[in-house]
Amino acid sequence: MFDRLSALPADPLLGLITMFRDDPNPKKVDLGVGVYRDESGHTPIMTAVQKAAQLHMETEDSKTYIGPGGVIGFVEGIKSLVLGADSSALKDNRVAGLQCPGGCGSLRVASELLVRLKEELTVWVSDPTWANHIPLISSAGLPIKTYPYFDPTTGGVNFEAMEAQLSQLGPKDVVLLHGCCHNPTGADLTFENWKRVAELAAEKGFMPFVDIAYQGLGDGINEDVQGVRYLSEKVEEMIIATSCSKNFGLYRERTGTLLIQTKSSENANAIQTQIQDVARANYSMSPAYGGFIVDRILSDNSLRQEWETELNAMALRVKSLRGGLLEKIQARGIEKDFGFITTQKGMFSYLGISKDQVIRMREEFSIYMADSSRINVAGLNTQCLDYVADALKTVCE
Numbered sequence: 001m002f003d004r005l006s007a008l009p010a011d012p013l014l015g016l017i018t019m020f021r022d023d024p025n026p027k028k029v030d031l032g033v034g035v036y037r038d039e040s041g042h043t044p045i046m047t048a049v050q051k052a053a054q055l056h057m058e059t060e061d062s063k064t065y066i067g068p069g070g071v072i073g074f075v076e077g078i079k080s081l082v083l084g085a086d087s088s089a090l091k092d093n094r095v096a097g098l099q100c101p102g103g104c105g106s107l108r109v110a111s112e113l114l115v116r117l118k119e120e121l122t123v124w125v126s127d128p129t130w131a132n133h134i135p136l137i138s139s140a141g142l143p144i145k146t147y148p149y150f151d152p153t154t155g156g157v158n159f160e161a162m163e164a165q166l167s168q169l170g171p172k173d174v175v176l177l178h179g180c181c182h183n184p185t186g187a188d189l190t191f192e193n194w195k196r197v198a199e200l201a202a203e204k205g206f207m208p209f210v211d212i213a214y215q216g217l218g219d220g221i222n223e224d225v226q227g228v229r230y231l232s233e234k235v236e237e238m239i240i241a242t243s244c245s246k247n248f249g250l251y252r253e254r255t256g257t258l259l260i261q262t263k264s265s266e267n268a269n270a271i272q273t274q275i276q277d278v279a280r281a282n283y284s285m286s287p288a289y290g291g292f293i294v295d296r297i298l299s300d301n302s303l304r305q306e307w308e309t310e311l312n313a314m315a316l317r318v319k320s321l322r323g324g325l326l327e328k329i330q331a332r333g334i335e336k337d338f339g340f341i342t343t344q345k346g347m348f349s350y351l352g353i354s355k356d357q358v359i360r361m362r363e364e365f366s367i368y369m370a371d372s373s374r375i376n377v378a379g380l381n382t383q384c385l386d387y388v389a390d391a392l393k394t395v396c397e
């Protein structure tokens with residue numbers, strides 16, 4: 001039977017990894033895959049994570065199953081990290097929470113929960129959005145439509161067009177929003193934009209579905225969730241999918257949470273059983289390890305301080321690379337305005353060059369990026385900025 005299925009085309013981003021690895025050019029630069037890198041191109045284990053892992057190893061005395069919700073302290077810690085200690089929903093016990101296998105697992109469990117509602121829901125995603133949103137949500141059985149988002153002429157958000165689309169929506173619509181550091185564009189909503197989205201959600205009745213995978217990698221741990229917290233106060237119900245892959249560097253440990261804000265603590269208790277049941281039907285329960293590590297970090301003052309300091313340093317490194325690259329580009333007098341590089345947030349930027357130019361960057365200069373011209377800014381380093389700016393000048397002329 002299996003001979004009926006043919007091989008699928010390689011994932012374009014994963015294809016870039018192989019091409020990059022096999023490229024003998026010593027000047028090659030990898031701006032493709034979205035993982036944080038330090039100045040030497042390494043994706044480090046954060047020191048707070050190393051220390052928490054050591055403590056965990058010394059104290060864990062059993063590998064028996066944990067409860068169906070995951071590591072409870074971890075889920076509670078993430079609830080406060082995202083929604084803040086003053087959150088009304090948290091004070092009223094209106095938020096169900098589940099440890100999930102990464103942000104992807106959270107997005108998937110959320111999608112299956114939505115299917116259980118047996119409403120004819122449509123999920124609206126930004127144009128463009130992170131490529132994996134589409135299979136994660138649609139293969140759960142939900143139709144997807146796009147709302148206008150990125151404005152290639154400014155490198156920012158076309159909020160007028162987005163607002164016009166959201167104004168047409170109603171209670172059968174779910175709107176996926178990137179909590180911060182939009183992937184792939186780096187173009188974020190302003191706080192004023194978030195306020196308007198919250199107002200529309202409350203007025204039209206659509207369900208906000210926030211995906212937050214980069215908290216702390218933009219303007220700061222609290223600053224990055226200002227909009228999400230505002231939204232949580234203004235609407236009764238919402239979905240939040242979080243990931244610890246980037247801000248704790250726990251990529252391979254598959255550590256995320258799904259939070260469902262409901263109207264009452266009774267609703268939250270009911271939804272808690274539903275999301276646990278979705279997990280049970282798919283993979284039983286999440287791997288616990290990453291949850292134990294994050295729980296330790298968030299609940300220990302000194303580890304938490306260390307984590308925050310390191311995360312801030314990572315965010316600052318990305319910001320300074322943005323500034324550095326823009327400076328080099330401007331010094332070369334390239335006609336195209338790349339000013340958006342320093343206003344976009346987080347690890348990604350859309351350079352706004354054509355696919356042909358992206359291919360020239362790769363073939364002539366061994367600078368690798370997605371065909372869309374999304375770059376992982378963290379893949380740059382101070383040594384390669386001149387080289388990248390020179391290459392950009394050549395392909396933009």
Ligand SMILES: Cc1ncc(COP(=O)(O)O)c(C=O)c1O
Nearest residue numbers: 102103104130183211213243245
């Ligand atoms: C926007 C967005 N959401 C969610 C995720 C999920 O990450 P993970 O499943 O590795 O935790 C990512 C990872 O790249 C992302 O960019």
